[in-house]
Amino acid sequence: MRLGAAYIRIDTIEQALRETCAISVQGEGYEMAYRLAADNLRLGISVVADSCNPIEMTRRAWERVAIETGAQYVNIEVICSDARQHQRRVDTRLSTVPGLKLPTWQEVMGRSYDDWSVSRLVVDTFSRGENECLDELLAKISDACAPLSFSSASDE
Secondary structure: OOOOEEEEEHHHHHHHHHHHHOOOOOOHHHHHHHHHHHHHHHOOOEEEEEOOOOOHHHHHHHHHHHHHOOOOOOOEEEEOOOHHHHHHHHHHOOOOOOOOOOOOHHHHHHOOOOOOOOOOEEEEOOOOOHHHHHHHHHHHHHHHOOOOOOOOOOOO
16 A cells, blocks of 8 residues: 555554663653654655554544644544454464564453544454455545545555
C-alpha cells in the first residue's frame, strides 16, 4: 500500500528505546511518535500512526498533534468482532519488529480500554482478507476526507 504518507509505528519506537536506552518504556514511545508525526505534518507529509491506542488520553493526543499542525485527522479503529478468531490471531502471530515480545491473549484481554467518545472509522477484520479490509478502509477514508487525495498501489 502506498499513500505517500510517513508511517510511524509505536512498536518499533518502543523496542528501539528498550534496546538503546535500557529503559522500561511507559509513555516515551508515544511522546516520540507525536513529535515525529508533527515534524512530518508541518512539512505537508501525511502520517499513518500505527498504535494500539486503547485509551482516550492517547487518542486525544494524536488529534492535538494534527490540530496544532493544521492537519486533518481521521480516527480509525481496527477490530476483530469474533473473540475466538481474535485469540487465534494473537496466539499465532509473529513479531515483525526484531526483539519485540508480543503480548499474550491474557495480556491483551487485561489491557485498559476506553470506549470511544468521538467518531471514528471502524474496520472489522473478522473472516476477511487484508486486501479486502484495506480497500474498505481506503474507501471510508476517501468518503470522510473528500478533499484529501492519495493513491494506493500494492506492494511488490
